[in-house]
Amino acid sequence: MQVQKEEVRDAIIEKAADAFFQHGFEKASIRKIAKEAGTTIGNLYNYFENKEELFYIIMKPTYDRFINFMNEHHNHQEHHEGQWINPGEIQDLLKEMINDLDRVFTRELVILIDGSKGTRYEHVREELILFLIEHLNGHLSEIAQLTNRQFQPEFSRAIASGFLDGLLSILKTVCSTEEMKTLIGQYILFYIFGIMGFAWTEKTGR
Structure with missing residues (x-):
């Protein structure tokens, strides 16, 4: 498991908020969020269990x-x-x-x-x-x-x-x-x- 970094977590949250604002929860792509945050989808799941948890935290x-x-x-x-x-x-x-x-x-x-x-x-x-x-x-x-x-x-x-x-x-x-x-x-x-x-x-x- 990779060590969590605050800047990576913050980037994921920022890009997820952008995606939820533009597309809503249902249509927001977790893969696209990870890519725009500069990380992999696998690493994203080291920070957040799923899209629902990410949405809830935001x-x-x-x-x-x-x-x-x-x-x-x-x-x-x-x-x-x-x-x-x-x-x-x-x-x-x-x-x-x-x-x-x-x-x-x-x-x-x-x-x-x-x-x-x-x-x-x-x-x-x-x-x-x-x-x-x-x-x-x-x-x-x-x-x-x-x-x-x-x-x-x-x-x-x-x-x-x-x-x-x-x-x-x-x-x-x-x-x-x-x-x-x-x-x-x-x-x-x-x-x-x-x-x-x-x-x-x-x-x-x-």
Whole structure:
């Protein structure tokens, strides 16, 4: 058995992350990963038992951050439950959140959401949609009380799915961290104001 070297392990992880981002877990070639990392497939298996273990090692830190991010947001939402936050407060909250965007919204998150089929993380996309639906339902239930109107579950799912697809589009195409922060900040702001605008329309009947 060859002696493991940190630089070889790091190269394998880097090239595997590239492959998972480009092709997803199922279509990523372990042989190609080894070649691009400058090693043999036999030596790769000295570092990682299989492709599943390699994927898990790369994705676990991102998944843990993702769960923490959702829990923090859930706690913040509970704190403001029943309150209508004004636009100025929303922008202040976004400014605080912007600093953490590059920690949470990474290409590894794209892999988790869009390229993890066949792994223990393939549930993440649906988990995130359900999280968004729960978030939306909290706001829409308040609107329903004000307007005496019922909303179908499909309404929240459609908005949540559309929001997630837009977020993925930004993360897949933007390379600069600063540009990513700006676009995601604008996108979330547009999304929040859209819900508030919908509520205002329903309250005024316009």
